[in-house]
Amino acid sequence: MLALKSQWILPFGVVLAISPAGVMAETDDATEECEACAFDWEPRGYIKAGVLWLEDDEPEFTDYRGFERDGLFLNGAIDVIARNEDGTYWSLQGQNLGLGSRSASIRGGKQGTVDYFLDYQELNHDLYNSTKTVFSGVGSERLTLPADWARGDTTKDLTGLGIALREIDIELERKTLSTGLQFFQSENWDYNFQYTADERDGTRLMGGSFLLRSAILPEPVDDITHRFDLSVGYLAKLWQLRLAYHGSFYDNNNESLTWDNPFTVPGDAPRGRSAAAPDNSFNRLMLSGTFRPTRWLSGSGHIAVGRLEQDQSFIPATINPDIGPVGLPRQDLDAKVNTLNARLRLTGNATRRLTLKAEGFFDERDNDTPVDSYRQVDTDLFLADLSPDFS
Amino acid sequence: MIRISDRKKSYRSRLVLAGVIVLVGWFSGGIDGMAQDEADLSTPEYTAEGADTCLACHDENGEVPVMDIFKTPHAVPGDARTPFAQHQCESCHGPGADHAKRLRFNQERPPIPAFGDNALWSKEKQNGICLDCHQRNQRMHWDGGTHERQDVACTDCHQVHVSEDPVTVARREAEVCADCHRNVQVQSHQMSSHPMRFGDMACSDCHQPHGSLNTAMLKEPTLNDSCYSCHADKRGPFLWEHAPVPDDCTNCHSPHGSNHPALLKQRPPLLCQSCHSRIGHPSISRTPDNLPGGRASAFLLGGSCLNCHSKVHGSNHPSGANLSR
Numbered sequence: 001m002l003a004l005k006s007q008w009i010l011p012f013g014v015v016l017a018i019s020p021a022g023v024m025a026e027t028d029d030a031t032e033e034c035e036a037c038a039f040d041w042e043p044r045g046y047i048k049a050g051v052l053w054l055e056d057d058e059p060e061f062t063d064y065r066g067f068e069r070d071g072l073f074l075n076g077a078i079d080v081i082a083r084n085e086d087g088t089y090w091s092l093q094g095q096n097l098g099l100g101s102r103s104a105s106i107r108g109g110k111q112g113t114v115d116y117f118l119d120y121q122e123l124n125h126d127l128y129n130s131t132k133t134v135f136s137g138v139g140s141e142r143l144t145l146p147a148d149w150a151r152g153d154t155t156k157d158l159t160g161l162g163i164a165l166r167e168i169d170i171e172l173e174r175k176t177l178s179t180g181l182q183f184f185q186s187e188n189w190d191y192n193f194q195y196t197a198d199e200r201d202g203t204r205l206m207g208g209s210f211l212l213r214s215a216i217l218p219e220p221v222d223d224i225t226h227r228f229d230l231s232v233g234y235l236a237k238l239w240q241l242r243l244a245y246h247g248s249f250y251d252n253n254n255e256s257l258t259w260d261n262p263f264t265v266p267g268d269a270p271r272g273r274s275a276a277a278p279d280n281s282f283n284r285l286m287l288s289g290t291f292r293p294t295r296w297l298s299g300s301g302h303i304a305v306g307r308l309e310q311d312q313s314f315i316p317a318t319i320n321p322d323i324g325p326v327g328l329p330r331q332d333l334d335a336k337v338n339t340l341n342a343r344l345r346l347t348g349n350a351t352r353r354l355t356l357k358a359e360g361f362f363d364e365r366d367n368d369t370p371v372d373s374y375r376q377v378d379t380d381l382f383l384a385d386l387s388p389d390f391s
Numbered sequence: 392m393i394r395i396s397d398r399k400k401s402y403r404s405r406l407v408l409a410g411v412i413v414l415v416g417w418f419s420g421g422i423d424g425m426a427q428d429e430a431d432l433s434t435p436e437y438t439a440e441g442a443d444t445c446l447a448c449h450d451e452n453g454e455v456p457v458m459d460i461f462k463t464p465h466a467v468p469g470d471a472r473t474p475f476a477q478h479q480c481e482s483c484h485g486p487g488a489d490h491a492k493r494l495r496f497n498q499e500r501p502p503i504p505a506f507g508d509n510a511l512w513s514k515e516k517q518n519g520i521c522l523d524c525h526q527r528n529q530r531m532h533w534d535g536g537t538h539e540r541q542d543v544a545c546t547d548c549h550q551v552h553v554s555e556d557p558v559t560v561a562r563r564e565a566e567v568c569a570d571c572h573r574n575v576q577v578q579s580h581q582m583s584s585h586p587m588r589f590g591d592m593a594c595s596d597c598h599q600p601h602g603s604l605n606t607a608m609l610k611e612p613t614l615n616d617s618c619y620s621c622h623a624d625k626r627g628p629f630l631w632e633h634a635p636v637p638d639d640c641t642n643c644h645s646p647h648g649s650n651h652p653a654l655l656k657q658r659p660p661l662l663c664q665s666c667h668s669r670i671g672h673p674s675i676s677r678t679p680d681n682l683p684g685g686r687a688s689a690f691l692l693g694g695s696c697l698n699c700h701s702k703v704h705g706s707n708h709p710s711g712a713n714l715s716r
Contacts, residue, residue, distance in 0.1 A: 034479060036446035038461045039468075064586040083462070086469040095562065101591060111470040123591055190527060198621060209699035209715050216693050225623045235527055242528065250623035274701070274716045275708035277624035286612070290531045298534040302604060304612045310628050310707075317709040328709055335628035341612035343604035347535030357535050361604075363613065365637065369628055377710040379699075 045080035052098075059126040059171075066101030066124050074098045087111040100124040100173065114183040125172040127204070131218075134164040135259065138218045139203060141276075143259040151264045154213070158262060172202035172221060180229075188236065194229040206257070208272055210379050213263040222253040223277070241289040248282045256315050267381040273319040278312030284339070301344040308337040318377035326383065329372035340364040435504075436488035442479035444491050455552075462554040472524060483520055483551075485512065506546060514544050521545040529601045536602025548600070562590025568600070578648030585646065585654075597646075615640055629705030631712050635666070636704050659695035 052073040054062075067073070075098035081091040090108035097104070102122050109115035135143035145164070152158040180194035206219035231244035254276040261269055288302035311334050317326035342362040349355050376384040438444040449457050460466050466475045474482035481487050485504030494500060502509040505517045522530060522545075533539050548558050548567055558567040565587050569576035575594075579587040586592050594600070597617045599610045611617045618640045619626040625636065635642035643662060644654045651658045657665070689698060697703055700714045708716040 034442045034446075034475075036443050036450070037466070037475070037479075038458050039466060040462050044462070064589060064591055083464070083467060084469070085467070087467050089464075101589070103591075111464055111467055112472050121591070123586060125586075192528075205694070207694050207698040207701035207715075209701070214689075214693075214698040216698070223624060225621070227620065233527060240527065240531060242531065248619065248623055248626075250626065252624065272716075275706060275711065277704075278627070278629070278707045280623065280626050280628070282616075282619065282623075282626060284616075288531060290534070292534070300532045300534065300604065302612070308626060308628055312707060314630075314707070314709050326709075333628070333630050333707065335630075337628050339613075343612070345532070345535050345604055355535075355540070357540075359535075359604075367628065374630070374709050374712070376712050378713075379715055380710075 039085070041083060041085055043080055043082035045078070047080070048077040050075050057126075057129065059129050062124070063126045064101060064123060066096055066099030066122070068100050068124065087113070112184060114181070116179075116181045118179045119177070121176045123174040123176075125174070125202075126169070127172070128170040131168055131170050132165040133168055133218055134161060134166075134262065135217065138168050139220050141220060141254050141257055143217060143257070145260040145262060149260070149262065151262060153264055168203070168218060170203055170205060170218065172200060172204060175199045175201075188234055190233045190235070192229065192231045192233075194227075196225075196227040198225040198227070199223070206274070208257070208259050208274065210261055210263060210265045210269055210272060211267075211381055213265055215259070215262055217257065217259055219257055220254055223251060224253075225250050238293055239289060239291040241287070244286045244288070246282075246284045246286070250277075250280045252277050252279055255312075258319065265381065267320075268322075269320045269380040271319060272380045273315065275315055278310050278333075280308065280310040280312075280335075282306060282308050296349040297347070299344070299346045301342070303342040304340070306339040306341075308335070308339070310335040317375065318380050320377070320380045323377060323380075323383055326375050326377055329374065330370070333369060335369040336367075338364075338366045338368060340366075435486035437478055437481050437486045438488050438491050441481065442475070445480040445484075445487065457552045459554045460552045463551070463556075465551060485520075514542060518545050521549075529599060531602075532599075532604050533602040537608055538600060539602060561593040561595075564593040564595060565590065568594045575647045578645070581648040582650045583652055583654050584648035587647075618646075625704045627705050627707075629707050630709070631702075631706045631714060633703060633705050633714060659697055660690045663696045 052075050054067050054070045054073065057067050057070040061067075075096060076094070077097065078092060078094040080093075081089070083089045088108075088110045090106075092104075092106055094102070094104040096102045100122055101124060103120065105117065105119045107115070107117045134145060134149075136146075137143050146160065148160065149164070150158070150160050155161070176196060176198045178194065178196035180192070182190065182192045184190045200221050200223050202221050203218040204221055206217050207214050208217045209215075226247075226249045228247040229244065231242055233242040234240060256273050256275050258271055258273045260271050284304055284306035286302055286304035288300075290298065290300035292298040311332045313332045314328055314330075317328060340362065341364075342360075344360045346358045347355065348357075378384050449455070451458055464470070465473055467473050468476045470476060474480070484506055487503055489501045490503045502511060504511045505520060510517065518539075522533065526533075550556050550558075557563040565576065565579070572594075578584065587594070595610075597610065598608050599605075600608065603609060605612055606614055609617050611620070615626075615637065625640075627637065640646070643656060645656050646654060649655055655662055690696065692698070694701070702708070702711055702714040702716065706712075706714050706716060710716050
């Protein structure tokens with residue numbers, strides 16, 4: 001029995017001894033003075049400044065490039081970094097500082113101990129700049145027609161259209177600020193914290209309909225998403241684990257969009273109102289890890305439990321004053337969705353050419369939102385029949 | 392010592408042990424393969440003076456520029472984890488005494504064990520050098536991941552001897568990925584795309600190139616979670632849901648780019664007609680309805696189906712069951 005045992009312990013031991021970790025670990029008295037090493041402990045980098053001229057701000061060119069208009073622009077960039085012998089460092093970077101696509105970043109810390117960052121980025125999504133609309137109040141939740149507006153059946157019947165049209169730009173601006181901290185404790189523990197605020201502002205196109213007539217409206221966008229990521233990790237010789245929390249909180253400053261009806265339609269609704277995307281939240285806890293008992297066998301996996309919630313108060317079922325009050329079964333949806341994701345992977349390098357891999361996954365989305373019946377008012381025009389039942 | 396009364400049990404345990412030995416013998420073929428890496432270096436030796444030896448030849452005038460490594464985090468002796476706090480160049484390149492020794496007449500210089508022309512060590516072992524330090528967090532799922540299975544080496548994407556590794560800089564990352572993922576680069580140039588073309592978004596904003604357990608090597612456990620990071624207005628949950636939306640955003644969208652608006656795979660009405668029939672509601676644009684006679688088909692103008700059914704991602708309006716409010 002003893003002879004049999006030694007036969008498989010021997011290759012095991014040989015591999016561990018000659019693995020790269022072994023090669024690096026066995027010689028830890030090797031910090032020598034290096035005379036030819038060109039270490040650089042001075043701050044270095046560049047600062048750029050310049051002038052740009054844009055002839056024509058066509059969205060096909062300016063989209064995501066940060067030009068909000070044509071004409072002259074002052075622009076600049078900066079990229080400076082300093083490293084010190086003791087491992088401390090800082091850096092300052094900035095790109096396109098004079099344009100709507102500007103970004104800037106500050107980083108610093110001490111290698112192996114703590115790292116922090118602060119990033120800022122702007123993005124301009126230019127969709128159309130030759131759009132025209134008859135509505136006033138673009139960018140707000142209330143779009144109004146001129147006081148002397150004459151309604152018609154279709155677009156060619158709208159006699160006041162030509163005079164009332166005004167140019168607007170359809171564009172979306174996104175500003176993202178993120179900051180974070182990572183620090184290490186001993187050789188095993190690390191802690192991460194990250195926060196991002198993602199703000200959007202602008203307009204996009206949305207169809208607003210009354211039965212068989214529709215106007216393309218400039219929908220206001222004004223929202224912010226807050227994201228939190230916290231994690232703690234433990235690294236051991238043969239395995240590592242990480243426990244991470246992710247929270248995402250969406251906050252819409254717009255509740256709805258109300259617009260005057262430009263058409264004559266059966267039932268004659270004077271205006272319509274649609275609901276904006278509701279505030280919502282998502283919280284998730286995830287445990288992930290990997291296990292590598294030998295060079296030729298490893299396993300990794302994660303399990304994540306999450307919950308989506310939304311309890312934005314309902315707006316009324318209709319804004320049409322000629323339709324009586326329509327009761328709602330509840331004041332808000334009180335929506336809850338539970339998610340469960342799990343993944344497992346096992347990898348074995350049987351020979352140099354043959355690898356065996358086994359993977360399993362589990363994804364579940366359990367919508368636990370209360371179910372009720374809601375009486376429909378079709379595009380603010382008429383109360384739908386009680387059947388079919390929409391619930 | 393085996394007692395007579397244990398004969399039955401010992402027979403079974405020997406069978407089990409034989410099975411284990413067969414399995415381990417099979418797997419140890421892999422070990423032998425890796426042990427082959429060491430066969431040529433029976434007694435690995437480091438140079439006496441470390442980097443000073445290497446830099447005697449590999450200096451500013453050398454064929455391959457290496458000096459910029461001194462501007463990087465790898466060359467900070469104050470951080471005990473870094474290569475330059477240990478064996479300096481040989482921490483990564485392997486023991487170099489053989490490579491640096493005085494040559495006899497007509498003798499060819501033996502190559503450095505790792506990361507050079509004709510390197511002795513296998514790709515797996517060279518990757519192992521990087522992973523020994525860089526194994527936390529992002530690299531947790533490297534084993535068995537798509538890049539590892541496709542034999543991608545760390546050095547295929549990363550450069551160490553430059554002051555700024557392009558793939559670690561968000562605005563330059565896509566250039567490196569596009570070396571292999573050309574189709575994605577082409578899509579990023581299409582009419583509607585995420586802002587990857589000028590580096591405002593990096594591939595690693597959504598993907599985890601070091602290996603991930605998730606579909607398409609995404610960072611988040613589900614594809615939709617990746618999208619909701621920035622597009623949380625589509626997350627809901629809504630009172631009236633549109634079934635393909637919480638299922639998978641790529642049911643309708645092509646995230647890397649498209650020649651249709653809003654990164655769609657097809658335009659409405661064709662996109663909608665891939666699921667919805669015209670029963671109860673005319674929806675096919677190419678019929679005699681509303682054509683010659685002066686009135687264009689509403690399904691070819693503006694947003695097509697979305698002219699009326701605008702809340703296509705879901706609606707929280709009490710009367711929004713048909714997604715028009």
